[in-house]
Amino acid sequence: MKVQIVGLGNVGRSLLELMLEEKAAISCLGLDFNVVSISDSNGSVIDEEGIDLKSVIDRKRGKWLGCEDYHIGYKAIDAIRSVDSDLVVELTPSTRSGEPGLSHIATSLKLGKNVVTANKGPLVAQYDYLRELSNGNGAKLLYEATVSAQLPIFCLLDSCFIVDKVEKLEGIFNATTNFIIGEVESGKTFEQALDHAIKAGWAETNYSDDVDGVDSARKLVILANTLYDSHSKLEDVEVKGIRGIEPLVNEARGLKKKVKLLCELSRVQGAVRMTVSPKMFPLDDPFATINQGNMGVRFTFKNSQEIFISAQFNSPRQTAYAVLNDMIKADK
Numbered sequence: 001m002k003v004q005i006v007g008l009g010n011v012g013r014s015l016l017e018l019m020l021e022e023k024a025a026i027s028c029l030g031l032d033f034n035v036v037s038i039s040d041s042n043g044s045v046i047d048e049e050g051i052d053l054k055s056v057i058d059r060k061r062g063k064w065l066g067c068e069d070y071h072i073g074y075k076a077i078d079a080i081r082s083v084d085s086d087l088v089v090e091l092t093p094s095t096r097s098g099e100p101g102l103s104h105i106a107t108s109l110k111l112g113k114n115v116v117t118a119n120k121g122p123l124v125a126q127y128d129y130l131r132e133l134s135n136g137n138g139a140k141l142l143y144e145a146t147v148s149a150q151l152p153i154f155c156l157l158d159s160c161f162i163v164d165k166v167e168k169l170e171g172i173f174n175a176t177t178n179f180i181i182g183e184v185e186s187g188k189t190f191e192q193a194l195d196h197a198i199k200a201g202w203a204e205t206n207y208s209d210d211v212d213g214v215d216s217a218r219k220l221v222i223l224a225n226t227l228y229d230s231h232s233k234l235e236d237v238e239v240k241g242i243r244g245i246e247p248l249v250n251e252a253r254g255l256k257k258k259v260k261l262l263c264e265l266s267r268v269q270g271a272v273r274m275t276v277s278p279k280m281f282p283l284d285d286p287f288a289t290i291n292q293g294n295m296g297v298r299f300t301f302k303n304s305q306e307i308f309i310s311a312q313f314n315s316p317r318q319t320a321y322a323v324l325n326d327m328i329k330a331d332k
């Protein structure tokens with residue numbers, strides 16, 4: 001399978017490492033990923049015979065110095081248009097407008113190329129459009145990593161609950177808010193906890209999307225559109241973040257409960273409801289154990305009652321693993 005990779009940051013680099021390490025396991029599946037172009041924000045490496053992935057990791061680290069096959073200014077969108085491939089893996093930064101990922105994904109789908117992405121932005125901005133392009137051109141669009149990195153939500157629903165319906169989904173999808181709430185529980189103010197989260201690398205200096213619940217709301221929009229085909233937008237989510245969380249944490253402590261920033265998605269008589277807000281959980285509720293980088297989801301099904309899954313988020317390698325899994329699924 002000819003593959004183009006767009007974005008060679010934390011996830012892109014981890015993906016190349018995984019593809020090298022798991023080459024034998026991948027070929028046991030009868031698959032051979034032949035990477036024919038890799039683009040970053042400044043240019044692209046192109047080799048229609050197949051790029052040596054090990055050398056790319058080293059050369060990117062060396063800022064492509066002296067690399068004649070790295071074409072400065074040759075944009076990802078041009079590579080998508082001009083290089084023959086079966087699959088485009090889109091791993092550029094997530095933005096509100098969805099760009100540049102939106103153009104990369106839309107162009108790929110229009111050309112009938114399958115797409116795998118970890119980038120939420122395009123799916124939140126233009127889910128219906130991208131779904132239409134995918135269906136209309138017979139090209140797959142897979143995005144397991146967008147909602148909670150390696151936590152297998154779409155995979156699980158697709159393979160284990162084929163005719164069941166999710167009546168309600170609750171999730172903790174944001175590691176930054178988990179960390180901050182944990183720090184407030186240990187006695188810090190919200191501001192002190194935020195400051196510590198930034199210094200410890202859990203929060204970015206541009207932390208607003210995380211603490212105000214917008215990052216969680218984006219994930220809910222992707223879930224709602226995928227599960228219910230609901231044409232949902234970010235504005236449809238009722239969002240309350242965790243600023244000024246101290247009184248709720250103190251109240252919870254007195255009640256022997258824990259506070260978490262919870263995402264809730266439900267469909268009642270055809271109406272989809274999406275909320276993000278801090279909630280209290282008794283200590284024996286599995287959500288009470290979701291700390292720091294953990295993420296968890298509870299599904300309430302029509303026929304199979306409740307299922308709870310959780311995972312510890314450690315590194316972009318786990319995100320890359322979800323991307324690799326989708327790449328394998330794209331061939332099926």
Ligand SMILES: NC(=O)c1ccc[n+]([C@@H]2O[C@H](COP(=O)([O-])OP(=O)(O)OC[C@H]3O[C@@H](n4cnc5c(N)ncnc54)[C@H](OP(=O)(O)O)[C@@H]3O)[C@@H](O)[C@H]2O)c1
Pocket residue numbers: 006007008009010011012039040041042076091092093094100118119120121145146148149315316317319
């Ligand atoms: N990190 C995670 O574990 C994680 C988890 C879930 C989802 N995601 C999502 O996965 C995506 C990638 O995350 P990341 O952590 O790998 O991001 P990152 O480290 O910031 O890397 C982004 C990459 O995209 C490249 N890029 C930016 N604009 C581009 C353009 N116009 N054309 C081509 N390439 C462009 C950058 O190029 P330069 O190298 O030249 O700057 C960089 O290589 C994001 O959408 C993120 O939200 C990440």
